[in-house]
Amino acid sequence: MRGAALALAASLAATIVPAAAQQAPVQTQATTRPDARRAVLIFTKTAAFRHDSIPDAVRALSDLAEKRGWRAVASEDSALFTPDSLARFDVIVFASATGDLLSAEQRQAFESWLAAGHGFVALHGAGDGSHPDWYSRMIGTGPYTGHPGGADQFQTGNLILLDRTHPATRHLPRRWRWTEEYYAYASPPRADAHILARLDETGMRFEPKQVMGDRHALIWWRCEGRGRIFYSALGHRGETWRDPAHVRMLDGALAWAGRKAGKGC
Template identity: 70%
Template sequence: MFKSIVALAALLSASQTTPNPNLPTPTFDTVAPSFPVLRRPAVLIFSKTNSFRHDSIPAAATAIEKLVRARGWSAYATENAAVFNPALLAKFDLVVFASATGDLFTPEQRAAFQAWIAAGHGFVGLHGAGDNSHPDWYQHMLGYSRYAGHPGGADHFQTADIIVLDRSHPATRHLPVRWRWTEEYYAYSTPPAADAHVLARLDETGMRLEPKHRMGDRHALVWWRCEGKARIFYSALGHQDAAWSDPAHLKLVDGAIGWAARKAGTGC
């Protein structure tokens, strides 16, 4: 009996000290990686996680890089935030956050990124890039606040209709007015910023949602806005690996990339 108790205690202790891959220890990078030669346009794909880490990040980063290279553009994927310095950011026309989460930057890196945005470059945030782990300045840039979470348990992933409100945008022109999709649906206590242009929203009809996750006909999922001269795009979609092999979703992301890099569409 004593040996059994000791073995159980050891097992419990081990389980308590085993790192959770979805909750990494926050780190701040100071040494940038070596860069390959990049031709323009060039896209920085960033997926560092100082908060919740989505299992789909590898699939997302690979798919985004493939989309960029199919355009004949350069792509560089990294989780090293030290690339956010003036000299290295100057090599890029667009930054994509592939479910990057948390407070990611040193003060100097934050200042470099904000200056790069202020110069009129493009940004695309995907899924976890719009949760509550990000600092206020970033949430303001993306155009949201008061993240309310998403359903959990048996209701975590639900299939519902996404209503496409604007089919003139490069990211949504290929979609039907009602697009059937399965997702971990994010919710916010307030709609996006007043200057955000909502492209698609959730139809909550028939869904199993707690009151805090209900936004009615203002449940925005995909939008864009201008941060000064910069084109800012956000999509809450893309939690599961399957999203990153789905043709309709990939075309949405590709359209967002083209728009934010000023190669298609209008705005800002």
């Protein structure tokens, strides 16, 4: 299976969907338009919690890539994280990928690829508490303290847009009404993160350890050397990936990570 995955990464001509036996496989097709100028790897491996919305995320992201004339490959095989394989991609997306996913050699290949000026987009579960410390530092999260549970798991609140000049957020209102499983952290993102949107906690129900006040960032970007990193904590529910405003935000994030729009790094 790993040999097949590596051969596909070289050609970008078919779908890679190896998955652990306990995981529901994701099915998608790589785009093959001849005018493709970018390639995106949609990585959905889970070594911790697996979101039911992952297939929805793959479909949405693949559609966005196709509309841009990019090639997209969806995979759950960490064997792709070698220098030769990663060189085929301009952008990598962790679509609710969870857990400790990469070996030491794969991590080194990934970090070198990113430092060379490529783009990384991490979405929802890709920023929870299941990830190793090096990864959390890279995307910029503080220590994860969870999310509301039970009847309070999904709440409707207002996201305050702090920067509406970024390609991912320029279409959004200053106050964006949104329903989500809201992640919380013990501290705000690292100091070099550029926060695009935060949660207005007014009237919302959080455990004391999850209260962050006006520091409750949910969408941001940062640079890792020349590499562009974008994180959004949104996306637990399947319908999220069909919401026009959210999908447009993802399109802007891909464009920015792929250096087709915006500034930074």
